[in-house]
Amino acid sequence: MKNQKNIYLDNAAATPLDPRVLKAMLPFFDKTYANPSSLHSPGQAANKAVMQARKSIASILNGHADEIIFTSGGTESDNLAIRGVLEAAVPKLGWDGSTQVPHVVTTAIEHHAVLEPLMYLQKIGAIKLTIIKPKKDGVVSVQDVLDAIKHNTVLVSIMYANNEIGTIQPIAEIGKVLLRWRKENNTALPYFHSDACQAAGYLDLNVEKLHVDLLTLNAGKIYGPKGVGLLFVRRGTKLAPITRGGGQERGLRSGTENTPGIVGMAKALELVQKDREKESKRLSLLRNRLIDGLLRLPKSRLNGDADQRLPNNVNISFLDIEGEAAMLYLDAKGIACSTGSACASSSLDPSHVILALGMSYEAAHGSLRFTFGKSTTKSDVDYVVSVMPGIVEMLRKISPVTLDMSRF
Amino acid sequence: MKSSTKKTIDVASRQGSDGGFYSDTVKEHFFHPHNFMEDEVGYKADGQGMVGSPACGDVMRVWIKVDPKTKKIKDCRWKTFGCASAIAATSMMSDMVIEKGGLTLEKARQIRPQDIMERLGGLPARKIHCSVLGDKALRAAINDYYRKTGQVDKIEIEQGRIIDKVLKITDHDIEEAVLEGADTLEKVQAKTKVGTGDPACIPEVEQLIRFYKEKYCEK
Ligand code: FES
Numbered sequence: 001m002k003n004q005k006n007i008y009l010d011n012a013a014a015t016p017l018d019p020r021v022l023k024a025m026l027p028f029f030d031k032t033y034a035n036p037s038s039l040h041s042p043g044q045a046a047n048k049a050v051m052q053a054r055k056s057i058a059s060i061l062n063g064h065a066d067e068i069i070f071t072s073g074g075t076e077s078d079n080l081a082i083r084g085v086l087e088a089a090v091p092k093l094g095w096d097g098s099t100q101v102p103h104v105v106t107t108a109i110e111h112h113a114v115l116e117p118l119m120y121l122q123k124i125g126a127i128k129l130t131i132i133k134p135k136k137d138g139v140v141s142v143q144d145v146l147d148a149i150k151h152n153t154v155l156v157s158i159m160y161a162n163n164e165i166g167t168i169q170p171i172a173e174i175g176k177v178l179l180r181w182r183k184e185n186n187t188a189l190p191y192f193h194s195d196a197c198q199a200a201g202y203l204d205l206n207v208e209k210l211h212v213d214l215l216t217l218n219a220g221k222i223y224g225p226k227g228v229g230l231l232f233v234r235r236g237t238k239l240a241p242i243t244r245g246g247g248q249e250r251g252l253r254s255g256t257e258n259t260p261g262i263v264g265m266a267k268a269l270e271l272v273q274k275d276r277e278k279e280s281k282r283l284s285l286l287r288n289r290l291i292d293g294l295l296r297l298p299k300s301r302l303n304g305d306a307d308q309r310l311p312n313n314v315n316i317s318f319l320d321i322e323g324e325a326a327m328l329y330l331d332a333k334g335i336a337c338s339t340g341s342a343c344a345s346s347s348l349d350p351s352h353v354i355l356a357l358g359m360s361y362e363a364a365h366g367s368l369r370f371t372f373g374k375s376t377t378k379s380d381v382d383y384v385v386s387v388m389p390g391i392v393e394m395l396r397k398i399s400p401v402t403l404d405m406s407r408f
Numbered sequence: 409m410k411s412s413t414k415k416t417i418d419v420a421s422r423q424g425s426d427g428g429f430y431s432d433t434v435k436e437h438f439f440h441p442h443n444f445m446e447d448e449v450g451y452k453a454d455g456q457g458m459v460g461s462p463a464c465g466d467v468m469r470v471w472i473k474v475d476p477k478t479k480k481i482k483d484c485r486w487k488t489f490g491c492a493s494a495i496a497a498t499s500m501m502s503d504m505v506i507e508k509g510g511l512t513l514e515k516a517r518q519i520r521p522q523d524i525m526e527r528l529g530g531l532p533a534r535k536i537h538c539s540v541l542g543d544k545a546l547r548a549a550i551n552d553y554y555r556k557t558g559q560v561d562k563i564e565i566e567q568g569r570i571i572d573k574v575l576k577i578t579d580h581d582i583e584e585a586v587l588e589g590a591d592t593l594e595k596v597q598a599k600t601k602v603g604t605g606d607p608a609c610i611p612e613v614e615q616l617i618r619f620y621k622e623k624y625c626e627k
Contacts, residue, residue, distance in 0.1 A: 322466065324491040325438070332439060342465055343491035346534055350465070361465050361615055398444045398495065400458065400469035400487035401622075 005334030165304030166313025175211025224268025457548025466490030574605030
């Protein structure tokens with residue numbers, strides 16, 4: 001099957017590398033290749049590049065250079081935040097079973113990189129876990145978070161923007177109430193962590209406004225290289241390493257620095273943050289256009305709030321059809337998107353995010369996610385709107401299921 | 409269940425396939441499905457069957473027309489809610505049933521998922537479960553034909569699949585409970601105790617209840 005079109009609408013999964021980022025990275029593969037920890041001149045040249053990247057990122061976050069810990073990506077940063085905070089909290093909380101088990105608060109729509117480690121720790125009895133359900137619109141209530149805090153809560157982890165349905169969480173407000181709670185209770189805990197991987201291209205990352213203690217970012221979702229990320233760790237936050245070795249990254253993440261990756265990440269973040277307001281405006285118009293176009297189809301529904309939403313995310317469920325089949329029909333028409341269907345996941349579980357909205361299995365099955373990027377144009381959107389009805393009709397024709405709208 | 413004498417094919421090499429996810433045959437059947445049911449209302453079926461895969465929530469429905477003299481299946485139609493492999497597998501199965509003048513009911517009953525998979529040129533490892541539904545739906549349709557024509561002795565009941573690992577409750581137990589009128593989780597639990605020892609299976613149970621409700625309430 002020949003694709004005349006090539007429309008990539010899966011930017012929440014991966015983004016193309018920006019040529020300017022590639023250009024910035026190239027010298028660090030074969031010219032400035034020495035180990036940044038080495039004291040000789042080539043090593044110091046590499047070290048300087050890493051330092052500069054650190055400073056540039058710190059200034060975007062409105063933090064300090066020593067608060068940036070480079071990692072291998074969002075998943076590692078999330079794991080480091082969780083394991084690191086808990087391990088550092090052990091002596092205080094008697095995480096040896098003798099006294100109280102530490103408590104963690106998170107939400108049902110977090111990325112697996114947060115939920116899986118937390119659920120594992122809960123399973124082995126190392127923590128008590130409260131998982132907050134979002135409201136039906138996919139946004140978590142600030143009050144619900146506050147209500148979940150206990151005196152042994154050591155960590156609150158809530159994503160900035162959701163990767164599947166694009167809903168933006170009130171991080172700054174949650175940060176504020178947590179600060180107040182800590183002050184009132186005269187304690188440094190709980191720490192507040194947020195995974196901002198999907199938010200980085202579109203939202204404000206000022207950690208002073210967000211009141212976060214830990215922030216996860218990665219490069220692969222912002223036109224930077226895959227396999228690089230960082231964890232912002234506010235000064236004074238007690239964190240233990242989960243990767244031990246040569247003591248790089250202030251001893252919090254050992255391993256020779258990925259110089260080209262780090263340089264690329266800094267460049268990528270600088271570029272997306274510079275354009276984020278303009279790009280957000282442009283993409284929200286396209287987003288609304290696609291939403292309007294697709295919701296004209298019968299038995300369709302938008303997943304997640306229409307306004308509290310990333311400008312590049314559209315997630316729609318079509319009843320009676322299965323998302324993977326729909327996705328592949330779209331692929332044959334030259335459109336790349338993704339689905340929350342069980343069939344497309346390796347675990348055969350439908351999207352936990354869509355289920356957490358209180359939607360049915362069937363709604364999760366028929367969900368399609370389109371995520372825009374720099375290259376997305378109005379004619380791309382119009383093309384999707386033009387081919388979707390035929391695909392939905394065809395798949396409904398061969399589907400033995402006809403549910404009514406109450407199944408949403 | 410009779411065990412197939414044919415050797416089962418190796419669907420995935422140890423290194424995994426290096427090409428696309430689906431074979432060309434799978435894609436061909438997926439994009440241009442054969443024999444799917446276009447006009448349910450106008451179709452006079454001699455037997456029909458429906459199965460659902462609680463694994464991922466897909467559903468298949470098969471209709472057959474049988475020549476009463478030769479006992480051969482003259483026509484086979486289907487509808488599938490599922491992924492590309494599920495759609496391709498039902499499409500391929502319908503071809504296998506009616507090609508060369510049609511299979512006899514007894515031959516058709518012997519179609520195994522492996523046979524369908526072989527004809528499809530293999531399926532990715534995590535998609536194998538999708539291919540086991542088409543032949544199951546076909547056997548359900550064959551049973552339905554026997555039931556309708558009064559040949560009850562020829563009906564073959566399949567074994568169930570365990571849903572609740574603690575209490576060893578199968579999908580058939582749940583099906584029976586629904587048939588007896590239990591249409592909510594609470595009512596099914598009152599009859600079977602399902603999920604009380606193995607709460608992890610409850611979402612699946614709920615899905616099964618919905619599935620069986622649809623299956624029986626339509627008739
Ligand atoms: S039908 Fe769900 S994975 Fe194939």
